[in-house]
Amino acid sequence: MxxxxxxxxxxxxxxxxxxxxxxxxxxxxxxTDDGKTMIQLTVERILPLVEMExxxxxxxxxxxxxxxxxxxxxxxxxxxxEPVGKNTxxxxxxxxxxMQKKYGDATMIVLPSDHLIKYTNIFxxxxxxxxxxxxxxxxxxxxxxxxxxxxxxxxxxxxxxxEAIGNAFAVEKFVEKPDLETAxxxxxxxxxxxxxGMFIWKVSTILNNMQAYLPRIHEGLCRIGDAIGTERQDEVxxxxxxxxxxxxxxxxxxxxxxxxxxxxGTFGWDDVGSWLAVGRIKAGDxxxxxxxxxVVMVETKNTIIQGTQKLIAAVGLEDLVVVDTEDAxxxxxxxxxxxxxxxxxxxxxxxxxxYL
Amino acid sequence: MxxxxxxxxxxxxxxxxxxxxxxxxxxxxxxTDDGKTMIQLTVERILPLVEMExxxxxxxxxxxxxxxxxxxxxxxxxxxxEPVGKNTxxxxxxxxxxMQKKYGDATMIVLPSDHLIKYTNIFxxxxxxxxxxxxxxxxxxxxxxxxxxxxxxxxxxxxxxxEAIGNAFAVEKFVEKPDLETAxxxxxxxxxxxxxGMFIWKVSTILNNMQAYLPRIHEGLCRIGDAIGTERQDEVxxxxxxxxxxxxxxxxxxxxxxxxxxxxGTFGWDDVGSWLAVGRIKAGDxxxxxxxxxVVMVETKNTIIQGTQKLIAAVGLEDLVVVDTEDAxxxxxxxxxxxxxxxxxxxxxxxxxxYL
Numbered sequence: 001m002x003x004x005x006x007x008x009x010x011x012x013x014x015x016x017x018x019x020x021x022x023x024x025x026x027x028x029x030x031x032t033d034d035g036k037t038m039i040q041l042t043v044e045r046i047l048p049l050v051e052m053e054x055x056x057x058x059x060x061x062x063x064x065x066x067x068x069x070x071x072x073x074x075x076x077x078x079x080x081x082e083p084v085g086k087n088t089x090x091x092x093x094x095x096x097x098x099m100q101k102k103y104g105d106a107t108m109i110v111l112p113s114d115h116l117i118k119y120t121n122i123f124x125x126x127x128x129x130x131x132x133x134x135x136x137x138x139x140x141x142x143x144x145x146x147x148x149x150x151x152x153x154x155x156x157x158x159x160x161x162x163e164a165i166g167n168a169f170a171v172e173k174f175v176e177k178p179d180l181e182t183a184x185x186x187x188x189x190x191x192x193x194x195x196x197g198m199f200i201w202k203v204s205t206i207l208n209n210m211q212a213y214l215p216r217i218h219e220g221l222c223r224i225g226d227a228i229g230t231e232r233q234d235e236v237x238x239x240x241x242x243x244x245x246x247x248x249x250x251x252x253x254x255x256x257x258x259x260x261x262x263x264x265g266t267f268g269w270d271d272v273g274s275w276l277a278v279g280r281i282k283a284g285d286x287x288x289x290x291x292x293x294x295v296v297m298v299e300t301k302n303t304i305i306q307g308t309q310k311l312i313a314a315v316g317l318e319d320l321v322v323v324d325t326e327d328a329x330x331x332x333x334x335x336x337x338x339x340x341x342x343x344x345x346x347x348x349x350x351x352x353x354x355y356l
Numbered sequence: 357m358x359x360x361x362x363x364x365x366x367x368x369x370x371x372x373x374x375x376x377x378x379x380x381x382x383x384x385x386x387x388t389d390d391g392k393t394m395i396q397l398t399v400e401r402i403l404p405l406v407e408m409e410x411x412x413x414x415x416x417x418x419x420x421x422x423x424x425x426x427x428x429x430x431x432x433x434x435x436x437x438e439p440v441g442k443n444t445x446x447x448x449x450x451x452x453x454x455m456q457k458k459y460g461d462a463t464m465i466v467l468p469s470d471h472l473i474k475y476t477n478i479f480x481x482x483x484x485x486x487x488x489x490x491x492x493x494x495x496x497x498x499x500x501x502x503x504x505x506x507x508x509x510x511x512x513x514x515x516x517x518x519e520a521i522g523n524a525f526a527v528e529k530f531v532e533k534p535d536l537e538t539a540x541x542x543x544x545x546x547x548x549x550x551x552x553g554m555f556i557w558k559v560s561t562i563l564n565n566m567q568a569y570l571p572r573i574h575e576g577l578c579r580i581g582d583a584i585g586t587e588r589q590d591e592v593x594x595x596x597x598x599x600x601x602x603x604x605x606x607x608x609x610x611x612x613x614x615x616x617x618x619x620x621g622t623f624g625w626d627d628v629g630s631w632l633a634v635g636r637i638k639a640g641d642x643x644x645x646x647x648x649x650x651v652v653m654v655e656t657k658n659t660i661i662q663g664t665q666k667l668i669a670a671v672g673l674e675d676l677v678v679v680d681t682e683d684a685x686x687x688x689x690x691x692x693x694x695x696x697x698x699x700x701x702x703x704x705x706x707x708x709x710x711y712l
Contacts, residue, residue: 336672
């Protein structure tokens with residue numbers, strides 16, 4: 001069966017401020033030493049499985065030019081612009097109706113655009129196996145990440161080893177972000193994996209599930225699908241999509257659907273959820289510092305510095321994140337990266353929108 | 357007796373890097389909210405006692421234009437340029453021979469150019485009293501600072517209350533920077549004051565003491581004095597001054613001379629020895645932060661930020677000093693300000709002299 005991919009790239013993530021901005025979100029930034037952006041790496045990673053012309057990018061109008069520039073190999077008509085963000089279910093549905101129109105049916109790989117994966121070869125193997133499971137009957141397949149700590153920032157997926165297709169285990173339930181105590185129990189039980197937000201299914205399977213669990217969205221998607229290729233395409237998309245409820249595929253479908261299978265990913269996944277990820281991704285010095293730019297350090301350790309041309313002198317620092325850009329500088333304790341969003345709130349209050 | 361002042365402004369202090377640079381040392385910076393530079397404040401402070409035309413500035417050629425620009429009221433011929441830095445004794449001697457040439461004799465107030473004083477009125481009163489003591493016989497007078505902590509960064513002066521002229525006590529000895537244990541004993545004994553580097557004496561007194569204790573320097577100074585006003589003035593200065601040994605007035609004269617008196621200063625003196633001084637000088641917020649520039653703070657306390665136009669976001673910080681300039685940024689733990697000089701060493705090693 002034809003393999004396709006939908007890469008979701010509409011996010012406006014704030015956690016990489018001040019490098020990420022409303023007109024330059026995280027997926028379009030390069031955080032690795034190879035200079036490639038997150039979305040470029042996401043595409044490159046699946047090329048052994050999916051032809052470039054069968055890769056779709058779901059984003060919004062503001063980022064269309066960024067996608068074009070960073071991914072010149074993706075056909076123009078495969079860049080799908082959501083008129084407004086409505087969470088993942090409508091986004092995936094939009095991709096599915098486009099694929100249905102073009103291919104009739106196909107295997108559809110859904111991927112976030114802003115994660116990193118260390119072992120691309122293992123990842124491709126796992127995805128390939130997931131495709132086989134998805135192509136059997138009406139299975140919804142997801143990749144789960146082996147939890148190595150009780151993270152409270154991820155959703156968890158409970159599985160049963162008793163029922164399996166090859167290495168894919170039956171999913172018992174999706175659970176939302178737990179508190180620390182619950183997360184500890186999950187990890188200890190060895191029956192939970194982290195929800196990676198990566199899905200594999202047939203186009204027909206996901207559309208059938210939408211019809212069953214999100215019927216109003218499904219109706220709108222059908223009208224959008226009918227209009228593809230006509231002169232009313234944009235107008236119908238605008239009207240129908242804007243009327244959708246914002247709904248995640250996790251909550252709207254996966255928590256209700258049957259025939260869900262999960263493959264445990266052991267491919268060095270990182271959701272790059274904060275500046276701390278840079279400390280994991282890049283090679284540090286013997287004192288644990290990860291440094292970019294023109295930096296002089298004295299008695300400094302476990303510190304991440306992302307600079308530009310400006311000279312940065314770090315003296316006696318520990319466990320800090322320093323990110324300098326042309327017009328804004330962040331200095332943040334490593335334990336406080338969650339508070340970066342408060343900076344953006346203050347900037348909104350002060351109407352300093354140029355920094356957002 | 358005519359009152360004159362010599363303000364010593366040749367220092368190339370590194371402790372206020374990156375705001376202070378080799379072409380813009382600390383005495384020419386403004387660190388107070390009034391926008392006046394340290395040397396401007398130093399001059400302004402003594403105007404109730406000394407006429408502007410009787411104030412001399414000892415500096416070096418590199419800073420002559422800075423002095424002219426910041427102190428347009430000082431007569432051009434009162435700006436004395438040392439051909440090379442030779443510590444305080446030759447500097448003071450140079451001032452003294454110029455004053456001798458012009459006034460015959462005068463009361464000479466010697467002041468550093470980079471200290472701050474909170475209570476100007478008390479300071480002027482103390483100086484005035486010091487002048488009276490200096491004008492009696494051949495007394496060398498200094499102002500000592502009431503030690504409120506066992507600082508190891510200052511010299512100390514031991515005095516005897518048994519012998520006094522008014523409030524000026526006889527000095528028993530000058531001692532160099534002590535270790536912490538010794539400093540604690542000094543402070544506990546109530547017989548020591550901090551050496552402020554401010555001196556008051558007659559021109560004739562200091563020149564007589566130079567003749568007694570630094571005879572070679574005195575001979576050279578006489579030749580320099582003889583050449584003042586002649587066409588050989590610059591040539592003689594260059595030749596004689598360059599041949600001087602570098603010698604501090606403390607070590608070269610004060611540790612050996614007789615008839616030294618000290619007045620205890622209680623006028624809110626601050627030698628502005630590091631960025632920490634900004635935290636003492638400027639008003640902070642309720643969390644102890646002292647902020648300049650376009651700054652957004654989240655959960656940050658006891659932090660000093662000196663910014664420019666660039667937005668600085670401080671998240672979860674404590675006890676840091678952040679100084680941003682156009683081409684260099686310093687982030688320093690408050691306990692590590694002494695290590696800023698190591699940054700400059702590294703820059704010299706890396707030949708990045710433009711940042712010095």
